Structure formats: structure tokens, C-alpha cells
Amino acid sequence: MYAYDELDRTLINERVSEFRDQVKRRLSGELTEDEFKMLRLQNGVYLQLHAYMFRVAIPYGTLSSKQLRALARVGRRYDRGYGHFTTRQNIQFNWIKLAELPDALADLAEVGIHAMQTSGNNMRNVTSDQWAGVAPGEVEDPRIWSEILRQHTTLHPEFSFLPRKFKIAITASEHDRAAIKVHDIGLRLYKNAEGETGFEVLVGGGLGRTPFIGKTIKPFVHGRDILSYVEAILRVYNQYGRRDNIYKARIKILVHELGIEKFAREVDEEWKQMGDVGLTLDHSVIEEVRSRFSYPAYEKLPHMPDELKQAAHDPLFERWRRNSVFPHKVQGYSIVTLSLKPVGAPPGDATSDQMDAVADLADRYSFGEIRVGHEQNLCLPHVAKRDLPQLWKALDRIGLATPNVNLVTDIIACPGLDYCSLANARSIPIAQELTRRFANHDTAELIGRLHINISGCINACGHHHVGHIGILGVEKNGEEFYQITIGGRADEGAQMGTLIGPAIPYAEVADVIEDIVEAYLALRDRPEELFVDAVKRLGVEPFKERVYATR
Amino acid sequence: MVTANRTWDGVVIYRTAQQGWSANLSDAAIVRTSDEARTLLGEATADDVGAIGPYIAPVELKDGGEIKPGNLREHIRSEGLTIDLLPVPA
Numbered sequence: 001m002y003a004y005d006e007l008d009r010t011l012i013n014e015r016v017s018e019f020r021d022q023v024k025r026r027l028s029g030e031l032t033e034d035e036f037k038m039l040r041l042q043n044g045v046y047l048q049l050h051a052y053m054f055r056v057a058i059p060y061g062t063l064s065s066k067q068l069r070a071l072a073r074v075g076r077r078y079d080r081g082y083g084h085f086t087t088r089q090n091i092q093f094n095w096i097k098l099a100e101l102p103d104a105l106a107d108l109a110e111v112g113i114h115a116m117q118t119s120g121n122n123m124r125n126v127t128s129d130q131w132a133g134v135a136p137g138e139v140e141d142p143r144i145w146s147e148i149l150r151q152h153t154t155l156h157p158e159f160s161f162l163p164r165k166f167k168i169a170i171t172a173s174e175h176d177r178a179a180i181k182v183h184d185i186g187l188r189l190y191k192n193a194e195g196e197t198g199f200e201v202l203v204g205g206g207l208g209r210t211p212f213i214g215k216t217i218k219p220f221v222h223g224r225d226i227l228s229y230v231e232a233i234l235r236v237y238n239q240y241g242r243r244d245n246i247y248k249a250r251i252k253i254l255v256h257e258l259g260i261e262k263f264a265r266e267v268d269e270e271w272k273q274m275g276d277v278g279l280t281l282d283h284s285v286i287e288e289v290r291s292r293f294s295y296p297a298y299e300k301l302p303h304m305p306d307e308l309k310q311a312a313h314d315p316l317f318e319r320w321r322r323n324s325v326f327p328h329k330v331q332g333y334s335i336v337t338l339s340l341k342p343v344g345a346p347p348g349d350a351t352s353d354q355m356d357a358v359a360d361l362a363d364r365y366s367f368g369e370i371r372v373g374h375e376q377n378l379c380l381p382h383v384a385k386r387d388l389p390q391l392w393k394a395l396d397r398i399g400l401a402t403p404n405v406n407l408v409t410d411i412i413a414c415p416g417l418d419y420c421s422l423a424n425a426r427s428i429p430i431a432q433e434l435t436r437r438f439a440n441h442d443t444a445e446l447i448g449r450l451h452i453n454i455s456g457c458i459n460a461c462g463h464h465h466v467g468h469i470g471i472l473g474v475e476k477n478g479e480e481f482y483q484i485t486i487g488g489r490a491d492e493g494a495q496m497g498t499l500i501g502p503a504i505p506y507a508e509v510a511d512v513i514e515d516i517v518e519a520y521l522a523l524r525d526r527p528e529e530l531f532v533d534a535v536k537r538l539g540v541e542p543f544k545e546r547v548y549a550t551r
Numbered sequence: 552m553v554t555a556n557r558t559w560d561g562v563v564i565y566r567t568a569q570q571g572w573s574a575n576l577s578d579a580a581i582v583r584t585s586d587e588a589r590t591l592l593g594e595a596t597a598d599d600v601g602a603i604g605p606y607i608a609p610v611e612l613k614d615g616g617e618i619k620p621g622n623l624r625e626h627i628r629s630e631g632l633t634i635d636l637l638p639v640p641a
Contacts, residue, residue: 025561029600047604049628051561097560346634415625420630428634478622 001064001148001369002547004112007459011155012109015116019043020102038397042122042160044090044115045101046293048162048421054079055118056108060128060146060170061089061372068370070111072267072355078104083355084127085340085348085390087412087463088167088373090118095417116154121162123457127169128388129177129375130396133295134381136329139197140470144290147280152227159234163241164249166234167206173225174492179374181205181214182466187229189223189298198222201522203233203263204255208458211496212252215260217267217344218343224284228279232271236263296367296382304385311389318442322404336366338378338395339402339410343439346428347413348376357398372461373535375451376412377405407444408452408517409435409532412463415478416456416473423456425473425480425506430454433510438517447517450531453488469513470497480506486516486543487535498535502542504551512547519546552579552610552618553595554589554628555602563628564602566595572602576618576629579609 019039020232026036028506040046044055049055056071063071071091075083078100079093086092096104108114119125127144133141149168153159159166169178172189184200199219205214221229239252240258256261326335338358341347350358358378362370365387371380378400383391385542395401404410411434414420416427431454438444453467457474464470470485482504488497504512517531523542524534553566557574564572565579572577577614583589590602609621620626627633 027600033603035556047556047561049624050563050631051556095561099559333631417627418634426633432634480623 001062001077001294002059002143002269004295008112010111010508012112012114012336015043015114015454016102016109016456018387019105023098024101030411038120040098041107041116044102045098046119046421048094048415049080049417050419051095051285052098052101053419054093054094054101054115055086055090055379056113056115057083057125058089058091058113058372059125059150060132060143061130061374062143063370063528064111064374065362065368065370067111067113068355069364070108072352072359074104075352075355076109077107078364078471081353082349083180084346085350085372085376085378087288087376087414087461089125089372089374090414092116093414096538104358105195109158115349119165120160121164122166123149123156123162123255124161124165124167126150127167127178127183127374128380129171129173130371131171131177131326131335131381132280132371133293133396134330134333134335135173137173138329139172139191141290141293142187142189144180144286144293145187145189145223146170146200147229147289147293148286149230152279159261161294162234162238163243164246164251165506166237167250168230168330174496176490177373179463179494181489181492182207182211182463182490183537185215185233186214187226192240196222199226200521201226201229201233203253204260206250206252206256207465208250209247209257209458209460210250210253210256211460211465212256213494213496215255215412217264224281224283225351227276227281228277229271232267232274233281235270235274236266240266252406278543279367289488296369296383296408297493298330298333299384300385301386303331305332307386311392314389317389317392319445321388321405323445324401325388326404327381330382334383334384334388335382336383336388336422337373337379337405338400339405340377341399341404341410342402343409343435344432345435347431348409350378354400355396357394360480361391361394375410377410395432397462404444406449408438408450409444411435411452411454413454414456414461416454420456421518422459422460424475425456425482426475427454427456427462427471430471430482430506430509432474434513437510437514446527447469448527448530451489452513463490464488465496466494467497467537470529471509471513474503476503482509483505484512484547485507489533498540500540501548508551515546516543519543552561552576552581553591553605554579554606554608555595555605560601561603562568566605567589568596571596572581572598574618579610581612581618 121359176191371379455462485497568580
């Protein structure tokens with residue numbers, strides 16, 4: 001956990017007071033909506049179809065049990081008893097009243113949570129690997145660098161009015177769980193041949209209307225220089241990024257139009273001109289931030305405790321363990337993913353009661369710490385293996401032990417037309433129907449790892465481009481249709497999926513996905529060949545033929 | 552019709568013929584020409600304190616005068632989510 005200091009607490013509290021005054025002036029008519037809109041967006045407040053939506057940041061996906069209880073309380077007190085975890089380590093509340101928002105923010109401020117820069121054309125929540133600090137083989141905890149960037153860019157005047165929103169993600173593992181290649185800036189922490197810690201810097205990735213995989217702009221930037229280098233990138237973007245056309249304003253368009261070589265030269269020139277502007281990170285600064293992260297006092301525990309051996313006789317426990325429990329860097333401990341994708345439920349939603357229960361379980365079994373991943377699941381990062389059987393039973397009682405992590409029903413989905421004012425089509429009912437079609441866990445295990453991502457519009461909040469199967473809702477003559485892509489992936493081998501053919505009507509989407517999965521099962525060359533690898537080997541044609549031959 | 556969200560709580564509202572707002576679609580003022588729609592929208596937009604984001608939306612008039620939303624988006628705004636509100640544990 002990261003311990004905020006007095007400066008952070010003062011900043012957050014001042015922000016709440018400021019927003020309370022702004023809301024008051026808006027409700028009295030002193031501020032027009034035109035004047036107020038930017039102010040509310042800077043505090044994470046959108047207007048959606050039915051109500052205001054309130055987006056709260058969960059920096060680098062780390063929450064304390066106390067913070068999760070505060071989120072549960074906001075859901076219960078100001079909303080309708082639940083929240084929606086997003087693909088960028090945020091949580092959204094869908095039914096909040098503007099008049100009550102300052103109170104909700106004040107409640108969250110008590111536990112160091114805020115909604116600053118969860119919207120608007122500024123630096124958004126700096127995201128990271130939800131296994132940060134506990135993943136075996138990790139170079140070091142990437143959250144230290146996320147925190148440094150968070151501190152530097154929060155309310156930074158130069159980055160508060162960028163041409164468009166700006167998203168950074170950081171990983172320190174070989175396997176990328178933070179989707180860094182589809183971010184405006186992606187940072188991969190590693191040690192170079194000299195043993196120095198630094199970053200491969202990628203730029204210009206993103207999804208939405210014009211998707212791009214990020215390109216490496218600098219193979220290695222020393223850790224001490226990362227702040228100044230990122231600032232140089234932002235300055236070039238601020239100078240040249242287009243402000244005349246919202247669809248061409250993201251940095252990915254600038255990088256694409258200039259070309260990565262020219263863009264890199266511009267950044268190098270800016271970096272050189274900046275000289276020493278106080279952004280070189282002293283060792284002491286890095287260590288100060290590092291020291292504010294606390295780590296559990298792990299016990300010395302056996303690799304295979306008796307409790308685990310006994311529980312292994314229960315096939316239901318074993319299925320869950322096989323699916324949801326992952327290796328930890330400390331012997332005797334595990335990382336446990338809590339699926340927020342029960343069969344028939346909206347992906348990523350959790351009730352306030354569930355959040356409270358998870359907070360209690362985190363206190364009992366995970367040193368009071370919870371993580372949030374971009375796949376819209378939660379995670380307990382420090383569970384002693386001896387506690388796994390008890391934890392499983394407790395999770396099952398609150399509906400959070402569905403053994404489907406990384407399987408076909410672990411679907412990423414945006415809120416879609418049920419909630420979102422930008423959407424063209426619904427996402428959640430499609431996800432719900434698919435979870436029912438593939439509800440049999442034996443079948444899901446037989447299929448193996450398969451990520452289905454659903455977006456209700458081209459803005460791609462459901463990351464459909466990088467789903468192994470991507471589903472994009474579009475509107476045709478007032479009806480909902482869905483484009484299907486296959487072969488996308490969001491990890492270290494990130495790539496965009498390929499469209500298989502004409503859009504499919506709403507009622508046929510689940511049938512089409514079943515056809516694609518059946519084709520895969522028939523075509524894979526061995527059970528271990530994942531869907532996405534089979535698509536890479538075979539191309540889209542066999543799948544296209546299967547889908548459209550009879551339609 | 553012209554629809555918007557109520558400023559203080561975000562609830563979906565409809566512009567009425569009495570130059571006010573109602574949360575019931577059945578109270579909505581129905582206009583048939585683009586000039587009438589523009590006039591209604593102009594009045595609605597003038598109420599910046601009471602409503603946010605007014606716009607013109609289609610309706611379907613059933614036999615007997617019943618007003619129904621004219622597209623899926625407005626149907627969802629009027630009738631609510633097409634899914635269960637709360638997560639359903641398996």
C-alpha cells in the first residue's frame with residue numbers, strides 16, 4: 001500500500017471544497033452548464049443516459065480494505081448499491097445525484113480517494129499491472145514509477161488542457177497485464193545489459209476510432225530520466241497535437257502522421273532543450289516514494305501446506321484453484337483473482353455488499369489489500385496458500401468464486417447503450433447471453449484461454465480491437481448490429497483483431513460466437529493451441545466461412 | 552419531443568406544453584414540424600438551471616394518442632435498463 005502524506009490529503013480536501021462550491025453555484029444558476037461542464041468533467045462527473053455518472057480513480061489498481069469499504073458506502077448511500085469496475089482501474093457509479101456528489105467526494109477523501117482527472121483532456125489515471133509488487137520475476141514494483149508520474153502530472157497546469165485525454169500504463173513483468181501497447185505512452189520497466197533499471201518507452205498506442213499499436217520511441221530511458229522524457233513527449237504533443245478535430249487529436253494520430261522517427265527526433269530535440277529543469281529524479285526522491293509503499297510481513301510458509309493437500313480432493317475447489325490462483329513471488333503465498341463475471345451478470349459490476357465482504361476477506365486473508373485489473377476483476381494479492389480453501393468457501397458465498405478467469409465467460413464489456421450516452425448498441429445483454437451459452441465450466445476449460453471483449457461503440461471502452469474475439473456494436477437504420485473481429489490481443493504480443501465480415505444483427509451474435517468457437521475446437525491442432533494462436537496460424541478465412549456460409 | 556436530464560439529479564425529463572418539465576413521457580409536448588421542434592428546443596435550452604443537454608428526439612404516436620419512444624436509445628432512457636440492475640451471482 002502507498003501512504004499518502006499531508007500534502008496529498010490537503011490537496012484532495014481542498015478539491016472537495018472547491019467542487020462543493022462549484023456545484024452550489026451551478027444549482028443556483030450562477031454557473032451555466034457550459035461553464036460548469038469542464039469543472040465537473042475534471043472531477044470525473046459525466047452525464048449519461050439516465051443520470052450523472054461518477055468515475056473514481058484507483059491509482060495503479062491498488063485499494064486498501066478501508067478504501068473499498070468507502071466505495072461500497074458511496075454505492076449504498078448515494079447510488080443504487082453497486083459500482084462498475086472499468087478497463088482502466090477506475091470504478092463508476094451510474095445513478096449519482098449532482099447535488100450529493102460533493103458529499104460523496106468528501107466521504108472518499110477521508111480515505112484518500114478522489115476523482116481528479118478521471119475525465120477531460122488531461123493525464124488520466126496512471127495504470128499498472130494488478131500483480132505489481134507480487135508477481136514472480138518482476139524487475140521491481142512498477143507502482144513506484146506510477147506514483148511518481150501521478151504526483152508530477154496531477155493538476156499540472158501544462159498538462160491540464162492537452163489536445164485530448166492522455167493515458168499511461170506501466171508494467172515491470174515480461175508478461176504484460178497492463179496493456180501498455182494500447183496506451184498513449186506505454187512503459188516497460190527492465191534492466192539493461194549494464195544492470196541499470198530503466199524503461200522501454202512506447203508511444204502512440206490506442207484503440208477507439210483509429211486503433212494503433214504503440215511504437216517504441218526509445219529502447220531504454222534510465223529511471224532517473226523518465227519524468228523528463230515523458231514531459232518532453234507531452235510537450236511535443238501539446239505543441240503539435242491537433243485541437244481542431246476531436247477525432248484526430250490523440251497522440252497516436254500525431255505519431256502516425258509524423259512517423260515515429262520524426263516524432264522521436266522532435267522529442268529528442270525538446271528533451272535536449274529542456275536541459276536540467278529539475279526533473280531528473282534523484283536517488284533520494286525515488287527512494288522516498290519507494291519508502292511510502294509498505295509490504296506485508298510475510299511468514300515463512302511451506303510451498304504445499306496440508307490444508308491445500310486436503311482441499312485438493314474437492315474437484316470444485318480444484319477447478320477454482322486451477323483457474324483463479326496464481327504464483328506469488330513469496331513461497332507459501334498466492335495471488336487470487338476474484339471473478340466479477342458470474343454467469344448472467346453485467347461484467348465488472350459489484351454490489352456494495354460484495355465490496356464490503358471482499359474488504360473483510362482482504363483483512364482476514366490478504367493483509368487488507370485489494371487490486372483491480374483492467375480485465376474488470378478484483379484480486380487479493382497476498383493470500384497464504386493454507387487459507388485458500390477457506391477463502392474459496394467465503395468467496396463462493398458472495399458469488400465471487402466463478403472459476404472462469406481468462407476463459408470464454410471472463411468477458412470485458414463496456415456499459416454500452418444501457419447506460420452510455422455515446423453508445424450505439426448494448427454490450428451487457430450480449431455478454432450476459434454469452435455467459436449463459438458457455439456456462440458449463442467443463443466446456444469453458446476445454447476451450448481454454450479466450451478473451452471476448454465487447455464495446456457498444458467505436459470509442460472502444462470494451463477494448464474490442466484487442467479481444468481474441470472482439471464485438472463492436474454499431475447502429476444500422478435504427479437497429480443494433482455487431483461487427484466481429486478475431487485474433488486481437490492486448491498483452492506483450494498486442495495486435496488488432498481482423499474483421500471477419502459484415503455486421504451481425506443483435507439476435508444472432510451469440511450464435512455466431514458459438515459458431516466461431518466450435519470452428520476453433522474443430523480446427524486447433526492440439527488442445528493446448530489457444531484460440532488466438534489458431535487464428536494466427538489459420539487466418540480468418542475458416543472462421544469467416546463457418547459464420548457466413550449459412551447466413 | 553424535447554428531452555433532457557434534470558440538473559440536480561440527472562433524471563430523464565421531457566419538455567411539456569406548459570413550458571415546464573416532466574419525468575413522464577406521456578406529458579411531453581409533441582411537435583410535428585422542424586420549426587415547432589426548434590422553437591420547443593429553444594425554450595428548453597433557455598432553462599439552463601433546470602435541465603441539462605436538451606435535444607430533439609423522435610416519438611411514436613400509437614392509436615389513441617399514447618406516446619412511445621421513437622428509437623432504442625429513447626426507449627432505454629424512458630423505460631430503464633434492459634438488464635437486471637444488480638449483479639446476479641451464479
